[in-house]
Amino acid sequence: MNPEVELYPIAILIDELRHDDVSLRLNAIKRLNTIALALGPQRARDELIPFLDESIDDEDEVLLALAGELGDFVEYIGGVQFAHILLQPLENLAAVEETMVRDKAVESLNKICPVLNQSQLEQYYIPLVKRLTSGDWFTSRTSATGLYAAGYSLALPATQEDLRKAYGQLSMDDTPMVRRAAATHLGTFAKKVTKEHLIAAIIPIFNKLAQDEQDSVRLLTVTDLVAIAEELSPEECKAHFSQTLKTLVADKSWRVRYMIADNFVKLSKAVGEDITREDLVIAFVRLLKDNEAEVRTAAAGQVPGFAQLVDKETILSYILPCVKDLVTDTSQHVRAALAMQISGLAPILGKEATTEHLLPLFLQLLKDEFPDVRLNIISKLDTVNQVIGIELLSQSLLPAIVELAEDKQWRVRLAIIEYIPLLATHLGVEFFDEKLGALCMSWLGDSVFSIREAATVNLRKLTEVFGVDWAKQTTIPKVLAMGTHPNYLYRMTTIFAITAMAPAVTPEVIRDYILPTVTNLVTDPIPNIRFNVAKSIEALIPVLLQNPDTRPLVEQQLKPALVKLSEDTDNDVRFFSQKALLGVN
Incomplete structure (x- = not known):
């Protein structure tokens, strides 16, 4: 052990914990394990823990750190046989006013409880829980609710009965905060x-x-109901929860209905097929038509998950009519939530029903005025493609996709760009060039950098789809022409594009088309262009070195260009060119 640690006097700890500076006290708490090692287990138990127990009156930040440290402190006081010594300071911390401190103390107590033997549990832990449960202040009673589950399984049968009764008392506490805490932890307790x-x-x-x-x-x-139902048979769920479910779905508070809607799939799986079929279909329809937008939003997010639990006829008869109404919902957030989820119905309904019922809804959502709706539906089109095929999808949605390619929201344009290679794979080169080719080039001049960057990656992917000959005839000449454009942003895009495309083209194309453009831009008047040329050359070097035919070009053309750039007047240009030279030498 470090001699400095061995000699660490507790007086220094006391001084730091009593210091006016909160940061010093906090630092001392964070070094408790080091201090405990210096003191040894005996002194840690006899001096350190009692001192900490007396230091509860402090800033919340310090107490929070202390509550967390004590949860991992068993090994520093001599092991599990002494673990109960930590319960006293944590009990005090579990009763303080600050919620975060109490929660952290409960978390630490739940860490320590499993290592206690039954004697320690009955002698120390259970009395602690009972004291907190009967505390005068609601703070201690709220903390108590989080401690029942950890100790219950280890307790004696008589003690378990006491714990169940005591928890029942907490659930009827006069203070709403205590009842909230009881509801929060009931599901965990129920599992035990x-x-x-x-x-x-x-x-x-x-x-x-x-x-x-x-x-x-x-x-x-609501989450308690899920936890309890998971422990029961479908018949038992039906006997105990049918009426409760109906009551919660029709609750006068939208917040309760929201929680039901947000957990509807979990709830349906937990209670079983019978209740789902007999009661929850109508309940789900009710939530989808709820008069509060927040509830409809949550329910819309559950549509595909719930649809998997019922038959196709139920979906078409009950759920789909609601979905059609949600497509034109007055709330943009409801429509956005639906757009994110509606494609999940396609694999469930199959090709014919998707084509008949869902495609018109997709088209409507693609034209929605709210950009997030358009973005969400685009991002999930691949799921639909897997069901009905790209040909049918493109025929139905291509006009909308072309329109969205010029959307005023750049995130929508970006989503369309990322979808283009998949479309290209199935549309064929002639149809693609006719309908989408010009669009792909126009993105290279977009005002948003992320779009221009994505457009260059898109060109590489298209080259991989259609081949190098197609690229030589269509995209490469247009990209290279931008290298002489008066606007430096276009010249910058040329650098990015040819760098991105290089791995997808042949060595001959690099030699005949890409390298001349790169070397010409070495003398560009804009420093940003020149240092990006250096970065481009750095990326091209390993590509050229892989092929014996192009390997000489590195020495003949790229190295002289880098040497020239390494003597540039601009610091950034010199830095990136010298960095690139390391790959040559």
Whole structure:
């Protein structure tokens, strides 16, 4: 051990923890493990932990760090047989006013609890939980709710019964914050009890919370319902939850309905096919037609997931009519959520139904006034393509795609560019050149750099699709012509484009077309052009060195160009050219 660590006196720690400077106190807390090592397990237990327990009155930032450190402190006080010593300071931290500190203390207590033996649990941990549960301040009672699940499985049967009863009391606490905490942790607690006790004790607690007067409590019971239902058979779910589900779906608070909508697929899977078929289809339709946009948005996000759980006839009869209404919803956020998810219906419905029912909706969404709607539908078209084929998709949507290629929102244009190579693969070269060729070149002159950059990558991908001969006749001459354009941005785009295309073309094309343009731009008056030429040459060198026929060109043309640039008056040009020279030498 480091002698400096061995001699670390606790007095220094005390001085730092009592210092007026918060950063010093915080730093001392973060070095507790080092200090504990210096003190040794015995002194850590006898001196350090009691001192820390007395130092609870501090800034929240310091207490938060302390609560986190103590959770990983078992090894520094002599191992698991002494782990219970850490419970006292953490109990105090779990009762402070600041929520983040309490949550961190509960997290640390949940780390320590599993390493306790049954004697430690019954003698120290359970009494701690009971003290917090019966605390005068709501802060301690809220923390208590998060501690039941960790200790329950290890406790004696009589203690388990006490814990179930005590949790029931917390769920009826006068303070809404405590009931919220009880609802938050009920699902985790439910996973620990036997099915018998789940039905006899936990479900009554759930029902009480699900009918709470506070909607902030009721909404938290939705995830509890999922957790509990996962532990029951479909028949048991039907017996215990059918009415509760109907009540929650029709809750007067939109926040509760939102939570139901947002968790609808999980809920449906948990309760089983019978309830889903008999009750949840109508419930889902109700949520899709909810008068609050937030609820409709959440429900729209669940459409494909829920559709997988029901038959095709149900989708066509109940869900699809709602989807058609959502396409023209007054809320742009609802339409955007639907656009992100609607393509997921295609694999479920199949080619014929997708063509008949979904394609018109896609077309409508592609023309939506809100850019996020257009962007979301474009980003998911590949799913539809896999079902109906690119030929049918392109015939139906190509006019809209061409229109979107010039969309005023650059993110929409970017999404279209990324989709072009897939279209090209299936459209064929003649149709592509006629309908989309000019568009692909126009993007090279876009005002947004990200579009110009994506356009150069697009040219490489198109070269890979249609071949080098096509590129020599269509794209390369136009790209090279931009190298003499008066606007330096066009010349810059030429550099980016030929660099991007180089790996996809033949050595002859590099020699005859690309290198002359690169070497001509070595003397460009704009420094930005010149240092990008150096970067382009650096990228071209390994491509040329791979082929014996083009390897001499590196020495004959590229190295002299780099030498010239390395003597440039601009610092950046010299830097990038000297960096590129390292790949030659």
